[in-house]
Amino acid sequence: MTATLFEAGQPLTLARGGRLDQVDVAYETYGRLSPAKDNAIFVCHALTGDAHAAGCHAGERKPGWWDNLIGPGKPIDTDVFFVICPNLLGGCQGTTGPSSLDPATGRCYGLDFPVLDMADFVTVHRRLLSYLGVRRLLAVVGGSLGGMQVLQWLLDYPEDMASACLIAASSRLTAQNIAFSAVAREAIMRDPGFHDGHYRETGDSPDVGLAIARMMAHITYLSEEALARKFGREPQTAQTDGQPPGFGADFAVESYLRHQGEVFLDRFDALSYLYLSRVMDYFDPFARPGAAEAAGRVRPSVLVSSFSSDWRFGADHSRRIVSRLERAGVPVSYRDIPSALGHDSFLLPIPRYLDTVRAFLSQALRQVRR
Amino acid sequence: MTATLFEAGQPLTLARGGRLDQVDVAYETYGRLSPAKDNAIFVCHALTGDAHAAGCHAGERKPGWWDNLIGPGKPIDTDVFFVICPNLLGGCQGTTGPSSLDPATGRCYGLDFPVLDMADFVTVHRRLLSYLGVRRLLAVVGGSLGGMQVLQWLLDYPEDMASACLIAASSRLTAQNIAFSAVAREAIMRDPGFHDGHYRETGDSPDVGLAIARMMAHITYLSEEALARKFGREPQTAQTDGQPPGFGADFAVESYLRHQGEVFLDRFDALSYLYLSRVMDYFDPFARPGAAEAAGRVRPSVLVSSFSSDWRFGADHSRRIVSRLERAGVPVSYRDIPSALGHDSFLLPIPRYLDTVRAFLSQALRQVRR
Numbered sequence: 149m150t151a152t153l154f155e156a157g158q159p160l161t162l163a164r165g166g167r168l169d170q171v172d173v174a175y176e177t178y179g180r181l182s183p184a185k186d187n188a189i190f191v192c193h194a195l196t197g198d199a200h201a202a203g204c205h206a207g208e209r210k211p212g213w214w215d216n217l218i219g220p221g222k223p224i225d226t227d228v229f230f231v232i233c234p235n236l237l238g239g240c241q242g243t244t245g246p247s248s249l250d251p252a253t254g255r256c257y258g259l260d261f262p263v264l265d266m267a268d269f270v271t272v273h274r275r276l277l278s279y280l281g282v283r284r285l286l287a288v289v290g291g292s293l294g295g296m297q298v299l300q301w302l303l304d305y306p307e308d309m310a311s312a313c314l315i316a317a318s319s320r321l322t323a324q325n326i327a328f329s330a331v332a333r334e335a336i337m338r339d340p341g342f343h344d345g346h347y348r349e350t351g352d353s354p355d356v357g358l359a360i361a362r363m364m365a366h367i368t369y370l371s372e373e374a375l376a377r378k379f380g381r382e383p384q385t386a387q388t389d390g391q392p393p394g395f396g397a398d399f400a401v402e403s404y405l406r407h408q409g410e411v412f413l414d415r416f417d418a419l420s421y422l423y424l425s426r427v428m429d430y431f432d433p434f435a436r437p438g439a440a441e442a443a444g445r446v447r448p449s450v451l452v453s454s455f456s457s458d459w460r461f462g463a464d465h466s467r468r469i470v471s472r473l474e475r476a477g478v479p480v481s482y483r484d485i486p487s488a489l490g491h492d493s494f495l496l497p498i499p500r501y502l503d504t505v506r507a508f509l510s511q512a513l514r515q516v517r518r
Numbered sequence: 519m520t521a522t523l524f525e526a527g528q529p530l531t532l533a534r535g536g537r538l539d540q541v542d543v544a545y546e547t548y549g550r551l552s553p554a555k556d557n558a559i560f561v562c563h564a565l566t567g568d569a570h571a572a573g574c575h576a577g578e579r580k581p582g583w584w585d586n587l588i589g590p591g592k593p594i595d596t597d598v599f600f601v602i603c604p605n606l607l608g609g610c611q612g613t614t615g616p617s618s619l620d621p622a623t624g625r626c627y628g629l630d631f632p633v634l635d636m637a638d639f640v641t642v643h644r645r646l647l648s649y650l651g652v653r654r655l656l657a658v659v660g661g662s663l664g665g666m667q668v669l670q671w672l673l674d675y676p677e678d679m680a681s682a683c684l685i686a687a688s689s690r691l692t693a694q695n696i697a698f699s700a701v702a703r704e705a706i707m708r709d710p711g712f713h714d715g716h717y718r719e720t721g722d723s724p725d726v727g728l729a730i731a732r733m734m735a736h737i738t739y740l741s742e743e744a745l746a747r748k749f750g751r752e753p754q755t756a757q758t759d760g761q762p763p764g765f766g767a768d769f770a771v772e773s774y775l776r777h778q779g780e781v782f783l784d785r786f787d788a789l790s791y792l793y794l795s796r797v798m799d800y801f802d803p804f805a806r807p808g809a810a811e812a813a814g815r816v817r818p819s820v821l822v823s824s825f826s827s828d829w830r831f832g833a834d835h836s837r838r839i840v841s842r843l844e845r846a847g848v849p850v851s852y853r854d855i856p857s858a859l860g861h862d863s864f865l866l867p868i869p870r871y872l873d874t875v876r877a878f879l880s881q882a883l884r885q886v887r888r
Contacts, residue, residue, distance in 0.1 A: 263764035323745035375693035394633035
């Protein structure tokens with residue numbers, strides 16, 4: 149479904165000073181809101197996610213991106229909870245973003261789209277809640293960039309939620325994190341198909357740059373061990389890519405990455421990649437003095453979880469969040485889940501991870517109904 | 519200096535079946551060969567190195583790439599040793615490579631240049647030794663790809679050397695190592711300026727792809743901690759890159775990477791990047807049964823050294839080399855040098871590292887003169 153949440157007369161004013169006269173938000177919901185409206189869980193997606201978090205759309209065989217966690221009997225149990233998942237502001241799967249039409253000009257925003265901030269995501273998410281008639285959430289849940297949004301929301305409006313669940317998230321990117329995103333953006337913006345961000349009008353698109361960005365990012369989503377287990381040094385036997393000998397996808401891992409780059413083009417937009425990755429770079433909510441004071445007063449219960457082999461947003465990132473929240477008096481539980489699968493673990497059916505999320509949300513529901 | 523080491527009538531036959539009718543090799547030497555010819559050290563450079571390992575050329579302020587190790591009084595002491603450093607076959611700094619002119623066609627080889635193997639480097643290195651009148655080396659020394667060449671040489675012709683020094687090297691790339699190189703090659707080959715490898719004739723060049731490749735590789739040469747110490751999240755204050763707000767080099771680390779990408783274009787060639795990185799991918803000398811038998815008979819003394827924060831060719835890679843050599847009876851000494859600076863440590867003046875190399879080479883000289 150899509151809702152127009154901001155429009156001319158009541159525009160969205162952005163944290164960094166810009167303004168959007170129309171904001172449409174695509175979202176999905178799963179399960180049913182209870183009569184007491186006490187079972188709503190808000191799911192925030194990661195950098196390249198979308199509103200389709202669970203189940204299969206008619207005619208599709210691939211389920212939503214968090215189908216391992218969301219569904220009947222699953223940790224985010226849709227027989228029990230009412231789950232809301234919107235596509236992010238700045239995204240490209242139904243919510244207004246830089247490749248949307250600017251109503252003022254009739255052409256795509258491109259780089260005229262205003263620079264976004266994590267707080268803008270929260271503003272839009274809260275408006276969606278009002279629109280859906282939900283006043284308070286049982287939990288706000290997200291992984292990676294999604295977990296960063298959860299943190300922003302928790303700090304700014306802790307009264308909105310009984311609990312919060314931050315998985316493989318960060319409160320502040322490192323220089324290395326920023327560096328990888330910088331190279332990805334460079335690949336996109338220097339692709340001749342980028343046309344200064346107005347590629348939609350040209351029929352061209354920065355496909356090479358976006359594929360390169362995705363391939364590189366994909367390496368960082370997996371642990372070295374995961375890649376070794378999955379591919380090792382296996383040759384790619386069915387080589388049909390027409391490349392000269394020695395410079396095609398000679399190894400299985402090369403073929404896999406190339407495929408990841410290609411399929412990404414069908415579902416993601418280069419401008420969204422720029423805007424959303426930049427929001428992550430700038431995110432640093434604890435830099436504001438007293439950032440966690442309100443959360444320390446309201447005291448929603450918080451679960452922070454990392455994965456042992458995640459070298460993108462690993463335990464160091466989660467521990468920093470935990471210590472800042474603890475210092476402010478927020479009740480926070482922390483798990484570093486053993487997993488060999490790297491950052492992508494947050495998407496995968498790892499039993500200890502699923503158990504942890506299940507237990508946390510069940511406890512949250514018991515507490516609000518106590 | 520440049521020497522023509524192979525020419526029509528006595529061509530270079532390559533390990534993977536190709537042939538080169540003319541091979542010129544650029545090289546530098548430092549220090550003097552002793553009357554007994556027992557003090558020669560052969561230096562193998564890394565992926566993007568060249569023959570200019572030490573000192574400053576007239577009019578230049580930047581010394582050679584291993585000036586921290588090579589020079590009067592330095593660990594590779596040019597008052598004591600005679601040092602030879604050639605540019606690699608397939609390179610682009612004076613030695614024949616894929617951007618050289620093919621004498622058969624009068625135009626650049628491009629992707630018609632034959633696929634290379636680590637053994638080809640050794641063949642050319644040995645021919646250079648004959649040319650220079652050096653029969654036996656006191657030591658063969660190299661870091662990263664250079665260390666991999668040392669290993670190939672040690673396994674194939676251990677009688678050529680009294681000792682070998684392998685620094686931050688690998689005997690077999692992991693899937694993650696290959697993956698990073700694969701994305702780099704993809705960025706180069708899919709750059710419209712690549713023209714199927716014949717860019718020299720067009721006046722165009724795959725500058726964007728090569729810069730992206732370098733930027734990405736550069737991240738992997740540094741540890742996360744090195745990047746954090748050097749740049750943290752510092753904003754780039756003097757922003758003059760003309761990029762739209764929010765999408766330029768906003769952070770210092772971005773500006774640094776962009777600079778690394780740009781200056782690389784002046785000194786390196788995209789085709790060499792493809793050919794040399796591919797040699798690394800395929801390198802797996804211990805896959806051959808009995809690979810280290812000859813070295814176990816001849817028993818040159820070997821130093822293997824890694825750096826604690828190197829996540830490209832770290833301790834695991836070195837330990838594999840050590841255990842394979844030990845099993846074959848090669849006398850091998852191993853050091854994992856504490857360093858926060860990542861893979862690039864092998865280029866840097868880290869006291870414990872310099873001391874280790876100095877002690878090893880002094881001991882090697884004492885032994886041959888005993």
